[in-house]
Amino acid sequence: MTSPTDLTTAQPVEAGTDDTPQAPAAAAAGAPRAGGGGTWHALRRDAGAMLSLGYVVLVTLAAVLAPVLTAVSGWTPYAFDQSAIDPNLGGMPIGPWGGVSAEHWLGVEPGSGRDIFARIVYGARVSMAIALSATALTTVLGVSLGLVAGYFGGRVDLVISRVMDFLMAFPALIFMIAVLSALPASNRSALLVVVISVFGWPYLARIVRGQTMSLAQREFVEAARAAGAGGTRIVFREILPNLRSTIIVMATLAVPGYIGTEAGLSFLGVGVVPPAPSWGQMIAASVKWYAVDPAYFVFPGACLFLLVLSFTVLGDRLRAVVDAQEGR
Template sequence: MAALPTQPAAAQESAPPSGAGGGAPPPRRGVLRALLRDPGAVLSAAYILLVVAMAVFAPLIVRMSGWGPYEFDQTAVNPDLGGVPFGGWGGAGGEHWFGVEPGSGRDIFARIVYGARVSMLIALAATALTTLLGVVFGLLAGFFGGKVDWVISRVMDFLMAFPALIFMIAILSALPAGNRAVLLVVVISLFGWPYLARIVRGQTMSLARREFVEAARASGAGRAAIVFREILPNLRSTIIVMTTLAIPGYIGTEAGLSFLGVGVVPPTPSWGQMIASSVSWYSVVPTYFAIPGAFLFLLVLSFTVLGDRLRAVLDPQGVR
């Protein structure tokens, strides 16, 4: 079961970002060259791009396979055995490339492809909203300090004290099942932004005392100019790394909530939902569990590895 991710760099929230005020972050070409020389980063990026392509071109891919994610093929399952697919490997073959769902006969390949769209959309939207909230509130708390910092810090402490997954389940269970994808994004972001905000706050407080910021103040620069021209550019590497490392956690969170029945509403395809449905069939049709489980595992692993490599390139001094 996936829990809401905690940011791995939280313990370093007071450390200034590498290069702040003294050296610029590595240029984009240098970062790209370093990642291309790393086989793990290349393989991870390739798999992520594959899943993104599946999500973007889902209708076209499914049309090529011949079966939609909501179509039932009762001829592919044996009603005398409770809906067990005909043939080996869960009914996999030329007509159904990954086999069919036991009982319903729905095409697993089509549902995997559309499930990629659901997982990526929710995870990326939650990451974008979390990053926006975390950066805004972290900058406000770290730059202004005083009462502003006290209020924002207490809100962060309050949200971080909650057992997030339990409250997510409670909130989503109580809300109508209308647009569940939007609700998932909002609820995940609600509990996720404080972790990034704490890091941004700590680094903003450190940067605000640096010589280049004092020089900008002395030259008559306003608060907005200092924040957006002096401080925020020096947080870019930190934000990129933390965002990349947050995505796999949100993918796992969406899958875990769908597994528990409070995520994406059936019959909308979701990898977590497919894994939940496979539990009662595991001993009979193990491929029904293994296929969505493998796609989910590899996606989470790829984002984690890529985030780790990015952190090593963008902030080599921070890597232990």
């Protein structure tokens, strides 16, 4: 599973520390934060970021509109078309490039005749749903535990830090394969989200913890304490808003890792359960046909590669922009 890279410590916009009677209330209310207009303007000038964002949006729309797209194409991901394969050749698709035609836009699966386009768009729905759900759960766990460990310190920090060290040193892939193999196939998508998140949150939590420890010593936090603000208010009103850019960048960088993890587990046979479509599952099934029908491997493989690449490039560009802005 891909480990997100560390980021430069965020530089917060500090609250005023004026000694007038109104200063404590202003400090407790939190410092104003800059909007994201500058970040978006910088990304718009980056061709790589825009191309990556365009492909991510395209795949997202395909996943959301999968029922509509398959209705237009005329094939569901589970329908068999025996007329599109040649039984005398072991089920090879009829026609060039794996049976690509006006009826089957990306050809058909060898042996079964299922429409590859329909399975790819529904596979995008599965991959995106699992990756985004795992990212959301990982972000909630990582940010919450990182804030608690970094701000309160002491034994709380010791316990959370030791758990993070253990999970980060644990052979996650082997454990995932063992657990998913032993658990029932029902609700496999939900199990994938939980298992991926269990091993994913420490990477974000460690970064949030370090930045929280730094921010907790800043003047605007001291002013909030002097105004009588409690720990919970300081964490959520003063520290958390200053971690917003870091959290967004880390979440963007985590998505491609989780897409790859889901595809890898499905490739190994412990991920999404057939006949539900999955890109990793399709790539695994294409191995034995690669020599005679390379198109069956190329189409889902290209979709997976481009999606992971697009999220990675977008995350790197976003991180570079945020670092440059915070450096100023």
